[in-house]
Every structure is written in C-alpha cells, then in structure tokens.
Amino acid sequence: MAERHIVIVGGGFSGTALAIHLARSGHAGLKVTVIEPREQLGRGVAYGTRDPSHRINVPAERMHLSAAEEGDFDRWFRASPACQIDAEARWHDGKLYPQRAQFGAYLNELYRLAAASSAVKLHHVRDRAVALENGAVITASGQGYRADDVVLAISHPPPALPSLLKHLTHSRALVANPWRVDALAGVVPTDRVAIIGSGLTMSDVVASLHRQGHRGEITAFSRRGQLPRPNLSGQFAPRALDYSRPQAATVRGWLRRVRDEIKAAAALNLPWQLVLDDIRSNGQRLWQQFSLKEQQRFLRHLRPWWDVHRYRIAPQVSAVLEQLQDDGRLTVKAARLVKAEDNQGRITLTLQPRGATPESLTVDKIIVTTGPAHGALLSSDALLSQLATQGAIQADPLALGIWVNAQSQTLNIHGNANPHLYVVGPAARGRFGELMGLPQVAEHAETLARSLLDTASFPQAGRCPASLKTL
Ligand SMILES: Cc1cc2nc3c(=O)[nH]c(=O)nc-3n(C[C@H](O)[C@H](O)[C@H](O)COP(=O)(O)OP(=O)(O)OC[C@H]3O[C@@H](n4cnc5c(N)ncnc54)[C@H](O)[C@@H]3O)c2cc1C
Known part of the structure; x- marks a missing residue:
C-alpha cells in the first residue's frame, strides 16, 4: 500500500503536538516526519531553555496537549523526581510553576510514547529544512523528503536588533539574542546592565542574572515601561462572560x-x-x-x-523583580532609546523618558529583549524566504506571521490556498488571533491533525500532489 507522508517542519511545541495527535488518531499507511535540528522534539524556543530560573508562566494544571488531558502535566510533574528537587516550583497557594525545561521533557516523553505505540510511523530527522522543491522538503544536509502534505511549525525568530544598535553588532557589550545558550555568560556580577524591553523575555533575563549572583544595577526600559502582571494566587471558579449579549463590533x-x-x-x-x-x-x-x-x-x-x-509571569519570577526593585538594583523606565554610542568598550545610551528631558546612561552590557521578531518571520528562515520569494506564501496583513485560511492552509500572493501546505501554531495568529498560550496552540494542533486525517482528497497517497510539486 502506498504510504501517505506528512512532513512537519519544526519540532517545537506546535510541530510535536501535531505529530502526537496524528500518531494518536492516525492509522497504518501514514508516515509523519518531523524535521527539527534540536536534539529533542517538544522543546522549541520556549521549552528548550535549561535555565532553572525560567519557569512556565501559568500553573502546571493549565498546560496540556488537549482539553481531554487537563491536569496531566501537573500530575506528571508531581510524580517526577524533579518536583522533589525543585521545592521552589510550589507556590504558597499550592500551585506548581515548574521550570520550562520540565514541560519540554514531558512533551518529549509523550512523543516517544506515541511513536512506540502507534500504527503511524513517526520519525524525527535532525536537520534544518531549507527549501521545498518538486514536492520534496530539502534539508541543509542535502536530503530530500517527498511529502503529500507539508506543515510549517516555525514560530519564534530571535528578537530584531533595534536600528539604533546596529552599529554595535560587534561590540562585546551587546547581547543581541538573549535566547542563545550562554548568552549571559559574559555578564559579570558587578556589570551595570541596560535591558531594552520590559516584557516576558526581560523577566527571564533578570531572573537569570539574579540566579547567577548579579549585583550590578539593572535598568530595563520600554516605551510604556509596563511590566507583565503576576498570575492569580489562590483558587477561583472561572468567570464566564455572557457572549449571547449584543456584542460590540469595534x-x-x-x-x-x-x-x-x-x-x-x-x-x-x-x-x-x-x-x-x-x-x-x-x-x-x-x-x-x-x-x-x-x-x-x-x-x-x-x-x-x-x-x-x-502574558503573565510566574509568581517566583514576579517576586524576584519586586525584590530587586525594592532593593534599588532594578529600575524600570518608560523611555525611548534615542542614541547609543560605543564608549571604550562600554555603551552610553541616551534615553528619552516620557514627558521628561533626555538622560544619559553608561552601561557595561545592553541586552535586547524586545521579543520574537514575528514581523520578520518570512525573512528569518531559508525555507520561508524561498516560499515567500516564489509567492507561494505571504505574510499576513497584520505582520504577525504567515497568512492562512480558516483551515490553516497557506495563501499564496494571489490569495489562493495551497491545499497541501499548512501552518500550525502561533505563526497563524494573523487569522486566528489568540494563538500563543499552550491551550490554544494545543487545540490548533489537534484540530489540524483531525482535518489532515479527514482529508478525503488523498486517493493517490505516496504520489506527491501536483499543487505541492509546482511550489
Ligand atoms: C520564551 C517563551 C516562553 C513561553 N512560555 C510559555 C508558558 O510558560 N506557558 C504558555 O502557555 N505559553 C508559553 N509560551 C508560548 C508558547 O508555548 C509558544 O508559543 C509555543 O511553544 C510555540 O512553539 P512553536 O513550536 O510553534 O515554535 P518555536 O518554539 O519557535 O519552535 C519552532 C521550532 O522549529 C525549529 N525550526 C525553525 N526553523 C526550522 C527549519 N527551517 N527547519 C526545521 N526546523 C526549524 C526550531 O529549531 C524550533 O525548535 C512561551 C513562548 C516563548 C517564546
């Protein structure tokens, strides 16, 4: 029997969740290949971090692969040795905020279980996809994987370097990508640090610096100077709004x-x-x-x-931010960067605070935490660039990711759907809106798995569809 082959590009949460759902609901005759350069599936940008100070930002009970499995990660973690070792994971209200790497380990275990018990053949190819040619996904090592369907599961490019910092690219004082392994290794405890951005990545960076014994002053700034709010402490019943009431269109x-x-x-x-x-x-x-x-x-x-x-933060991380602010070691400003100059290895910044006169700040390090550059997603990756250059895919009109239809099929520059080229996860946010937190991304992966398995248009499985061949 000819095998139907689905190739998933990217094995972070979205790609791995899709592979697991396909394995759980699919049948013999289906092969699923996940192309992902990282050693393990299920990690991606969010859960690939090994830094113990990076915690999931909602309680463990809210992280799951499908609504039917609510609480499963919480139970898994409570039963794991990591839970005994990491006493800090338990907040005062009894809720658990494990290190993010633990969620990656959980997802990887679910993947391995699915691969071992399913009639669907699951493979992880440790490589990077660089092109789609004649219906085959080509990888950096030169291999080709012929596909009946291709699903793009690439979501978070590194932060973009603000234009005012571009001339400092080679400066050792600049940390342009805080997600790089050991990105903060060059920051010494007494360094005076500026952080551009005041959201979740800033919170991660401050938590990491605190863990590595940082004593120097830290100034975080963003236009509004707003910090992510902490999560709710305590038990509350959900509050359902009445959506049957006439609703505003604006x-x-x-x-x-x-x-x-x-x-x-x-x-x-x-x-x-x-x-x-x-x-x-x-x-x-x-x-x-x-x-x-x-x-x-x-x-x-x-x-x-x-x-x-x-986007809230774990109470443990919120407590660190509060403590450092109280001690005067962390200052959060509402200010705009107007100039950055190299000053004999240090960097002098000119900041324009809201409604006040410009001020100057000389630091040993400046760290960019402006968040993933979603607006530049299509140019951040060789495969996506190739597809965009060919006009096979396009950015969504809001520049949040890749433009798709309600079935998550990509739309070409003429607005026509590519019936065999899909997106799973946050890159489809332009269409779906709220598609970033785990529950929504998990549901998206589950829905896409269902519709891929329901697709009746595969009488010729194993023979690459013409629409993919012409991409
Ligand atoms: C730092 C961070 C922390 C978060 N924390 C939480 C949280 O605590 N709770 C919550 O609910 N949500 C959280 N989220 C949101 C959510 O979990 C993520 O949006 C989700 O994990 C998205 O994963 P992804 O697989 O779509 O994307 P990514 O994490 O970007 O993974 C994409 C994968 O694709 C691979 N890849 C890229 N290009 C190629 C290519 N050409 N070929 C092959 N592979 C490729 C990459 O190596 C990567 O592993 C967080 C998000 C971030 C960024």
Whole structure:
C-alpha cells in the first residue's frame, strides 16, 4: 500500500503536538516526519531553555496537549523526581510553576510514547529544512523528503536588533539574542546592565542574572515601561462572560465592555484576571469577528495593554523583580532609546523618558529583549524566504506571521490556498488571533491533525500532489 507522508517542519511545541495527535488518531499507511535540528522534539524556543530560573508562566494544571488531558502535566510533574528537587516550583497557594525545561521533557516523553505505540510511523530527522522543491522538503544536509502534505511549525525568530544598535553588532557589550545558550555568560556580577524591553523575555533575563549572583544595577526600559502582571494566587471558579449579549463590533466597544466586566467582577471581590482569562479562551472567535481595520486598531492602541495583562509571569519570577526593585538594583523606565554610542568598550545610551528631558546612561552590557521578531518571520528562515520569494506564501496583513485560511492552509500572493501546505501554531495568529498560550496552540494542533486525517482528497497517497510539486 502506498504510504501517505506528512512532513512537519519544526519540532517545537506546535510541530510535536501535531505529530502526537496524528500518531494518536492516525492509522497504518501514514508516515509523519518531523524535521527539527534540536536534539529533542517538544522543546522549541520556549521549552528548550535549561535555565532553572525560567519557569512556565501559568500553573502546571493549565498546560496540556488537549482539553481531554487537563491536569496531566501537573500530575506528571508531581510524580517526577524533579518536583522533589525543585521545592521552589510550589507556590504558597499550592500551585506548581515548574521550570520550562520540565514541560519540554514531558512533551518529549509523550512523543516517544506515541511513536512506540502507534500504527503511524513517526520519525524525527535532525536537520534544518531549507527549501521545498518538486514536492520534496530539502534539508541543509542535502536530503530530500517527498511529502503529500507539508506543515510549517516555525514560530519564534530571535528578537530584531533595534536600528539604533546596529552599529554595535560587534561590540562585546551587546547581547543581541538573549535566547542563545550562554548568552549571559559574559555578564559579570558587578556589570551595570541596560535591558531594552520590559516584557516576558526581560523577566527571564533578570531572573537569570539574579540566579547567577548579579549585583550590578539593572535598568530595563520600554516605551510604556509596563511590566507583565503576576498570575492569580489562590483558587477561583472561572468567570464566564455572557457572549449571547449584543456584542460590540469595534475594539473601543470591547474595551468598554471589558472595563465594565472587570468592575462587575471587582464588586463581587473577584480579580480582573478571571475576566481576561475568559476573553482569552474565547479570543479566536472574538478576533475573527473584527474587521481588518479593527484588528489593526487593536494592535496599534491596545496591544501593549493587552500583552502585559494577558502574558503573565510566574509568581517566583514576579517576586524576584519586586525584590530587586525594592532593593534599588532594578529600575524600570518608560523611555525611548534615542542614541547609543560605543564608549571604550562600554555603551552610553541616551534615553528619552516620557514627558521628561533626555538622560544619559553608561552601561557595561545592553541586552535586547524586545521579543520574537514575528514581523520578520518570512525573512528569518531559508525555507520561508524561498516560499515567500516564489509567492507561494505571504505574510499576513497584520505582520504577525504567515497568512492562512480558516483551515490553516497557506495563501499564496494571489490569495489562493495551497491545499497541501499548512501552518500550525502561533505563526497563524494573523487569522486566528489568540494563538500563543499552550491551550490554544494545543487545540490548533489537534484540530489540524483531525482535518489532515479527514482529508478525503488523498486517493493517490505516496504520489506527491501536483499543487505541492509546482511550489
Ligand atoms: C520564551 C517563551 C516562553 C513561553 N512560555 C510559555 C508558558 O510558560 N506557558 C504558555 O502557555 N505559553 C508559553 N509560551 C508560548 C508558547 O508555548 C509558544 O508559543 C509555543 O511553544 C510555540 O512553539 P512553536 O513550536 O510553534 O515554535 P518555536 O518554539 O519557535 O519552535 C519552532 C521550532 O522549529 C525549529 N525550526 C525553525 N526553523 C526550522 C527549519 N527551517 N527547519 C526545521 N526546523 C526549524 C526550531 O529549531 C524550533 O525548535 C512561551 C513562548 C516563548 C517564546
């Protein structure tokens, strides 16, 4: 029997979750190849870190591969030796915030279990995909993998270097990619450090510096100087908003509604987090009801506000930030970078604080934590560049990732769907909106697995579809 072959490019959370769902629900005659250069699947940018101070940013009970498995990671971690060793993982309210590497280990174990017990053939090819030619995915080592379907699972390029820092590329004082292994190894404990960005990556970097005994002053700055909010402590029943009420078609209308909902919750002594959590879990539906203009308006005006409330941090990390701020070792400023000059190996920054006169800051290191450069995703990777140059794929109109239709099929520059070239995970956010946190990405992978397995258009499995061949 001819084998149907699905090739997944990228084995971070999204690609690995898709492979597991395909293995669990697929049948003999299906082969799934995950092309991923990292040694283990399931790690990716988020869970590939080995730094013990990097923790998952929601309680373990909320990290799962499908809604049916709610609580599974929490149970797995509680039963693991790592839970006994890492006493800090348990917060005062009893919730667990394990190190992110633990979630990677959990996912890798699920993958290995699926590979061992499924009739579907699962393979991890340790390589990097660099092109798609005549229906075959070509890797950096020159191998070709003929595919019936290709799924792109590449989400997080490294942060972009701000243009004002480009001339410092060769300076040892610049840490341009904080995700590189040992990126902070060159920071000595007494260094005066500036961090550009004040979100989740900044929080990771400060937690890492704290763990490595940093004593020097740290200044983090971003235009609004807003820090991610901590997660909710304690047990609360979820709060469901009434979506049957007539709903605003504008982001301004929704902002009003959210404020009203938060006030109503506060009147019952309930925290705002419950309102945002409910909106987040209904986010994909709400997002797709907005016109493109309203989506653009959201990104322009509300995104920074949404991001700091929606992307929260583990309470352990929040406590470190608070302690360092109280000790005067960490300052968070609302300021814009206007100049950066090399100053005999150090860097002198000119910052423009909001509504105040410019100030100068000389530091030993500057670390870029502006987050993944999603707007540059298509040029960040050889395969995506090739496909974009050919017009086979395009960036979404909001520059959040790759433009897809409701079935997650990529759209070419003419807006036509490539029926056998898909995207899984956050790179499809332009279409789906809320597609970053684990529950939503897991659901996306599960839905795509189902639709790939349901595809009735495969009478010729094993013979590469013409539409892929012509890409
Ligand atoms: C730092 C960070 C921390 C996060 N923490 C949490 C959290 O605590 N809780 C939560 O719910 N969500 C969290 N998230 C969000 C969420 O879990 C991630 O968005 C999710 O893991 C996305 O994974 P991915 O596989 O789509 O992408 P990525 O992590 O970007 O993985 C893509 C993989 O593709 C590989 N790759 C890239 N190009 C190629 C190529 N050409 N060929 C082959 N392979 C390639 C890369 O090596 C990488 O392993 C976090 C996100 C980040 C960035």
